[in-house]
Amino acid sequence: MLFLRAIISVVALVAAEDGSQAWLRYAPVVQGEISTFSPTSIIALNTSEISPVYAARQELQKGIRGMLGVQLGFNSTKNASAIIVGTVEAYKAKYGDLGEQEQLVDDGFYLNSQGRNVLIIGQNERGALYGAFEYLSRLAQGNFGPVSSISNPHAPIRWANEWNNLDGTIERGYAGPSIFFEGGFVKENLTRVAEYARLLASVRINAVVVNNVNANPTLLSARNIEGLGRLADVMRPYGVQLGIALNFAAPQTFGQLDTFDPLDPKVDAWWGNNTDQIYARVPDMAGYLIKANSEGQPGPLTYNRTLAEGANMFARAVAKYGGVVMFRAFVYDNKLNPAIWKADRANAAFEFFRHLDGKFDENVVVQIKYGPIDFQVREPASPLFSALRQTNTAIELQITQEYLGHQTHLVYLSPLWKEILDFDLRADNKSSQVKDIVSGKRFKRSLGGFAGVVNVGTNTNWLGHHLAMSNLYAYGMMAWDPSVDPETILQDWARLTFGSDRAVLDTITSMSMSSWPAYENYTGNLGIQTLTDILYTHFGPNPASQDNNGWGQWTRANKKSLGMDRTVRNGTGNAGQYPPEIAQMYENTESTPDNLLLWFHHVPYTHRLKSGETVIQHFYDAHYAGAAVAQEFVKQWESLKGKIDEQRYQEVLFRQEFHAGHALVWRDSINQFYYNLSEIPDEAKRVGIHPFRFEAEKMTLSGYRPYAVNPFHTASGYTAVVTTSNSTVGTATVELTVESGVYDVAINYYDMDRGRSEYEVSVGNRTVGKWTGDLERRLGRATSVYLDGHSATRITFRGVEVRKGDVLKIVGKPDGIEPAPIDYVSLLPEGVVD
Template sequence: MRLFLSTLLLASRLVSAEDGSAAWLRYAPVTQAKNSRLLPAAIIALNSTKSSPVYTAGQELRDGIAGIFSKELNVSTQARRTSSAVIVGTLTAYTNDYGDLEDAEDLEEDGFFLSTEQDQVVIVGHNERGALYGAFEYLSRLAQGDLSPTSFISNPQAPIRWTNEWNNLDGSIERGYAGPSIFFRDGFVLENVTRAAEYARLLASIRINGIIINNVNANATLLTARNIEGLARLADAIRPYGIQLGISLNFASPRDLGGLSSFDPLDPKVDAWWMNITTQIYAKVPDMIGYLVKANSEGQPGPLTYNRTLADGANMFARAVRPYGGVVMFRAFVYDNHISPANWKADRANAQLEFFQHLDGKFDENVVVQIKYGPIDFQVREPASPLFGALHNTSTAIELQVTQEYLGHQCHLVYLAPLWKEILGSDLRADSRSSKVKDIVSGSRFKRPLGGYAGVVNVGTNSTWLGSHLAMSNLYAYGRLAWDASLESEAILQDWTRLTFGLDQEVLDTITDMSMKSWPAYENYSGNLGIQTLTDILYTHFGPNPASQDNNGWGQWTRADKASIGMDRTVKNGTGNAGHYPPEVAQIYENIETTPDNLLLWFHHVPYTQRLKSGKTVIQHFYDAHYEGADTAQAFVRQWESLKSKVDNERWNHIMFRQTFQAGHALVWRDSINQFYHNLSEIPDESKRVGNHPYRIEAEQMSLVGYKLYSVNPFHAASRHTAIVTNSNSSAGIATANITFVSGTYDVAVNYYDIIGGKARYQLEIDNRTIGKWTGNLEDKLGHAPSIYLDGHSATRITFKGVEVRHGETVRITGQPNGMEPAPIDYISFLPPGVVD
């Protein structure tokens, strides 16, 4: 009877809509509920203070067990002897009330001990935060149907496990794709901090212990009295989850906000100003974790303005927070964005090392240098930054990016844990000893007191938190890896999938397969062989635009010309970047024969005809990889379709829309990159695919009434370089053509452009039959606004499946412009079953 009831509960959960707000903390009923009789009969939380994470743990255990097993347990805050209870508390509290617990003697800061081997479940933390982590671990196991007895200690590998939220005081989020800020609006901290508390709960469940709440491009007015009061309100809301608040600082605040004549870090008045403002903040937020600083990069002020060192700047803040136990995270993302592409030796990838290596050992002990995982900027593939191996006497942290700035803006499925694992496992061989990045940032390799992880997350008010249900696997994986970088990507993913979508094996297998293929697929259809993500670096960082990489001061160059491609970063002939690595690694990267193919174009400038280890030429690899990656994206649609009856409708539809968009946009990427390099190199595709699209009717070749031709820029963002737009922004246009394909059943796809500033309407007809109608309103659906131009960002596709077509019929598209959007169309494809355009 219990099994029958639990099965009904599970079925009802599947058919009811879910908006994603619960993320992986759904506590959905599971069929193993028949074993709920094995659960303890009560919960004892050894702390009665409501702001305590231990008190929170008791409430969480109560709610979780009620959701999973439909079993209501009372929570007591008084220790008592009982034969069946979940006991949660700190090691000190447990010892005081129940005696010594020898199994927990090896607990470290934030660590926990969990035992389910007896009738009593014992959850003990080294501190209150650790006890909460243990409670979440226990509930995670129950929610995945794991009732097996266990007993173990879990300690964190690194003390710093923070998120960076690039939130602006006006409520916008830089590189955020899920709605406005949960912390700020109209220049001030929000009055209602409920959403912030809910976010803190999510982070605590994956053992994150700090949030930097504002953009690294910081606004000095965060330090006004009203906002400092707001910081206290936020800190109070997140404290019960063991999360501590931190803030980013604008280096010029003493001048811009404080009225001083300078912001020179060696000016005693400036130093005193920071001491004073820090005292004010800690009076309101006594457990603030500290400051994050971006200085002298991308136009931000910093100590170099006064010919002071970056260490001078960092140490000024370190002195201010030291009395309170605070930490200063100082970003290594410092570079000149006006370097000359005419200089063959110039290389932005050298900047981190050049700015920081000579300062090793000159930072105060409570300063941590925060280093992006690669030398450039969150690209689809980079080598590990050489700076990790160069700072032996300075604490470091790795900066990872959960928000998909260069990797599809949460509109493309890209599971990032395998990328991060590759970087964390990179062995830099400092002093010819094992020097994996994960061991460096944990502090263990160079015996540093601090170190850890900073993840740029950028959650928003969208119910899915990140704008995409599947993108949440990246936030979950970030927390898990920050705690224990030895975990496997697939195992983390499967835990997240069971917690988020339930225990159905087909759902688990399908999401696992899609997600584990997603990073390689994105790399294939964006930028491969180490050439970086070939997106538009001058605009949105979303769609394809390889030409934007070169001939500017930003330094994300490909050095592509008619005959060759790639950055020469060798010591012998190039920028010397390969030599920035310790000798054993430098030797590998210096030699083209030993450089891995997937980093070939990162370290070497080669002809398009250079043979890879696979035997293919560079250019043929480009062509093949872009087709392979796009094909994988098409397969994701079919895979997700197969789960229609196994996932609730709301989430299924939301993900189906995004996978369909990704499939279409992957074709835009494929064609754009291939067309660009085909035109540049004039080397044909051996398979004769590039530029050959037999199933397309180009819009510019149709009969046009009210439409005109439009030369798309960049040219490769349109099939055959040209699209059509309406003659005016008020009158409809009509494009018609005779169908020359044989009669049969086709999927009819329309590639068009959906730009910001209007919502054009379209109607597709064949003879007198209406095939479909749609509106250009992706700006309302994607979570971000792609572009105001016809380009690789706004290019998209809609497909109508199973359309009966007869040879000689007339296909007609009517486009009604709206606002700035002139109903742009690129082409129509008539695709036989199973054919990808």
Template sequence: MMHFVLVLFLALGLAKAEDGSHAWLRYAPVPNPNGYRSLPSTIVALNSSKSSPVYTAGQELQKGIKGIFGKSLSINDTGKGPSSVVVGTAEAYKKNYGEFDEADALDEDGFFLSIEERRVRIIGQNQRAALYGAFEYLSRLAQANFSLVSYVSNPHAPIRWVNEWDNLDGSIERGYAGPSIFFRDGYVMENVTRAAEYARLLASIRVNGIVINNVNANAALLNERNIAGLGRLADAFRPYGVQLGISLNFASPQDFGGLPTFDPLDPTVDVWWANVTNKIYSRVSDFAGFLVKANSEGQPGPLTYNRTLADGANMFARALKPHGGIVMFRAFVYDHHLTPSNWKNDRANAAVEFFKDLDGKFDDNVVVQIKYGPIDFQVREPPSPLFSALRKTNTAIELQVTQEYLGHQDHLVYLAPMWKEILEFDLRVDNRPSKVKDIISSARFNRPLGGSAAVVNVGTNTTWLGSHLAMSNLYAYGILAWNPAAQAEDIIRDWIRLTFGFNRQVLDTVTEMSMKSWPAYENYSGNLGVQTLTDILYTHYGPNPASQDNNGWGQWTRADSVSIGMDRTVKNGTGNAGQYPPEIAMMFENIETTPDNLLLWFHHVPYTQRLKSGKTVIQHFYDAHYEGAATAQTFVTMWESLKGKIDEQRYDEVLFEQVYQAGHALVWRDSINQFYYNMSGIPDQAKRVGNHPYRIEAERMSLNGYEAYAVNPFHTASGYTAIVTTSNGTVGTATANITYASGTYDLAINYYDLIGGKSKYEVLINNRTVGAWTGDLEDRLGHAPSIYLDGHSAARITFKGVKVNKGDTLKIVGFPNGIEPAPIDYVSLLPPGTID
């Protein structure tokens, strides 16, 4: 009977569609709720102010317990009974209950959680710490973890921020989930409800600060109306203990303030920034501080006046110091007009070159925010050597939740394993243990500040990030910022239980998909440390390895007909290896001790260079791209196995993403392999590259109203060529006789889905329609792919179980729309289970 009740309960739990807006805070009913016999009867919140995080904690506890157990608890601000959950600060607890022995063990933002029989104590070092403890307690309950415990939880580092790259017009740079939740038409939104909901999500993972605007900042944020808007946002964040920060444009005193200069050592500039800062604090008393991008990618900065970066950072620090604010000063400073013909040039050297000699010259409320690797959020990078070079300067690591170079949330890439590798990397400063995670806290160099910042870029999409599964990365960021010792697999399993419930198959399947996703993406997008082989000059999305060389941006692969990779050795190359402490420098300098997964990051080698596996570099490329794309195909069948075990809306939306990723992974595979095959002239030992026995090339079909089109980049089309309609008003048809054996096939069609048009297509066998679709991915994906036929707009649709006979006529009819000329690349007839 109990088994029947549980099955019925779970079935009912799946009946209601979910849109992802609750993320991991669903507070869904748990199986066997009676297993928790210690549920208190009341909630005591030791604060009566509605703007207090302790008050919020009481409300959250009431909401969570109601959702999880169906039981309504009253909230009081005092109480002595034995059956209550008490939440408050250590100071308030002592005042109401007497001594609190664990008080001395609490660091700033730390909390104590004690779950006894019908008595729960959640005591924070400060108010937001009490809220963190409440979310911790609810997370345990929501995962049906009813164990009796007593422990202190302290943060690894004091700074746990997120950065949002929102623009005042409502757009978001590198955002894939719709428009801004903070800005519209040049101003802070009047309605801040959605912003408050986001602050709640952040508080639940113990994020304590949010910078709301793009690092490429617009000085108009500092006008009177927007400063008033900042106040509204801060008021919305405050009940969740999340402090507001903003990005600044360094040239604001001149461009916005009317001064003749923005020289950081000019007294009038100093006074101007002090006045602006005072004005902000008059409206936002708990303002967190400023984030500054200076002298990078065309942004203004102190170097304009031959001042140092420290001079610039300290100018802001002086303005903030009286108020207790901090400056997050980005180390992302480099020359994007490098000369590629000079083999000593190396963008990866820039951060150390700009900042090393400034160590100790920054004020103590400046934190240098360092991207995790020396380039720019690539699929694999070594940790930035700047972490080891700044010993007297506060530092924070910059991670990226928004998947700028990693599939724009339309490819599943669970990032916690990547972040763990960076955080656990031991840089061996002075031949002593020096893990990155201990450098960014105060542990290794005994500095007052440090921590983490993550570029997130939530939008108005109900899923927050544009994809249900991508939210695991935001959750993981918060957990690792608080405790970098947490394990990536443990984090994802907690997230799955909170997001999708308790079905064991769901738990195991989504865990497996997630843990395989980063290695798969690395395999089909760029391996051996060569970087993500995407188009760095356009969308940072689809494949285009040629775009990375022979330009000033410095994300070079140095690929030619015989060799590939950056020589970053001291002996022959750019010297980047020598920026690391001696033990690590020696490892990277020597090709024999450099890990294969960073080989092409540090060494320029022939395609025939043997790896430790025994394979050549080029054969590894071929094999890895096939293996990664094959893994992406399995994500579809794995997710399909969960039908009926997840609510229909989220099941369908994730299935769409996985099917899309599977198709685009094949675009990546073929494009990269074809490029390097053409470049090197070395064939694939397995004879796969350029050999596609199941394909019918569209340009070889009989065309009416269609014409052949040479695609650029050439390798983003099978056979380098696609077909397009002869005009935007001409219906095109492409026909071919089927030469394959009679049987049942999966009919896959690769096409291009451009921004600016929604072509319609119909596919027929002997004039019998077997499928139709619309090229509307610009509406369905979280990003806008491309206005060109290329690796960004390339896509695939598959119609399964199509019966054909040898000699049948295959016909595709394309109806162009707008600028989109119903483009087709090829058709594949695949025996079931076959990967093209």
């Protein structure tokens, strides 16, 4: 028997960590109060190397060795004390009745450490592996107390979607190229895929769709089918099944048929034949994901067939193998006429699918985005959840931060998901929480669950930002049990990832839990959507891009008013898509929550919120408040120096400093836009007034020239400076009239793609700092070839001694297409943010 100290904290290793192990670090533990850890061996009730039970055995040995320094051997018979892991069936065959198994469902597990043996028993092999990870997680967090519990999944479908292209790029991926594909084919080296499957299994994800929903039909080539088989082979030991996305037109574009009509017998036969070939190589494939008739993609509507007829064609092909078809409800016309007041993209999914309820085959699941538009910072729950009573549904969430900062802004998403999942749609005036609809419980459906768009890449830390991994962890935990509190999930993740130092936990909790509200404040609030550039990268600010185009993400902003009128009375009727209790709430401004006011109502800028503020003043105040929180993130993270290994500390600090600067870009850009549009001044006299700034275009220039930036509001004073040619070194100087003292020198500039300009800033002939405009290499966010809200950024040099009369000089050396652009310089007294 081994006597150990009960673990009261797990400390970060002093050695550098690269994030590749995520929350599965199995770091050594610190000894505290006296306790015991008695197991001396592991008994696995399946020794097949492709079995998740075998993987559980290996994981238990690895984890306990890493955390406790104890090497447990493998055994086949009970001894003094052992960890027994296996399925209910295998346990009964060897030891007799378990007594608890009747409560287990597929993938569920029973964990008992109250006796001399630790029992980890799954309803199936995957469940046994999940139980092993749960046991190791408890040990890693210092929980050595006895436990006896059953854990069952909330829903059977818990999938990851990876929008990977066959050429190795990833649509809306911000962490490097694909781990699955390169050069048109499945990669040869799949070590990274196996590591990813292990991560997914540890948070109970049971399938992964490996390719983009905008699917390339050549995925069905013989070479790629063989490659898919290899992908399935390396994921199978972790209980992660393979899924693939299909291109609806493949029979014509790839199969050389003259049609892809789903009711044409030869098309039906073509899909059946190809499905047989795939299952011959991947007999346990989870199924298909289909995007059809959306954003220009082909689909059954091309032939005046219904979406259900299209979905059912695939369902028939996979039914005999037990496969599932996930059919996306993201169907809409991207060429809407903004001149039509009642036109509304938010209505599309409901209008396309509501009349098809009950017409889908039993193995079809309609995959519905959480809101009616597209992963915005805040949307109401999609009304389609309450409309499909006889159809299986799943909720689509997005871990990759497409509209939410591209993993360069810290945004912990679990609170957003929690609001949606807990929302009660009141179907038939009965409790109808979204989480109970997608599980199948509310409408008594056989299938349902969760699909999360993840988009991991080859970056060592998987998602580009170490702190962004909290979203992947939280997605898995909430898909398993959506009743869990987001803060509880976060703290579990933080302990496993960074250790149990109280300062570390408190700081990460504070930063993360305030991150979504802060992002909402400085991007788009009151339900206006994320005011990003929807026509380009979905990263930086550009509210004007949302209106007057066919994409339907309109704000209908004008000189006097803004917001979408989605009422039945005067607007698009979207409010009426909800069950009566909810529809009545959204129909009137008085009963609509302020945080969705502009989603459902078109109101004057002077409309007063429930707080008493006008809409426009709330905009100004919220954007300043949100950006201020982002500045605090830097200070909070800096307080952890020495408490986190240096590599991860520095990598997170770099992103938090970028985040802080870009939050100011957002703040100034959105406020300036609405100030110019409404001509209503900020009561606090902040918008457009920056006493600490020196505008670059007003400095003394040599080799630089003024440049009118577009969108105008993404430059302070609407203007930046660029070098007069791509081979000319530019200088910008200004005499400082401030009082002598110590200041922070902040420079806003533009870091464009396809160029790495070099900069040097000096004060009084003393070099303050040098830097290179190479963020396109260092950050995973979508880049820009323009001077705009995507490329706008800031660098700050702190604690600079300045004497009154000193000359501040910036020297910019252009590179490629990047003309060393500068927006402004701020000279900031300590603690001031301009």
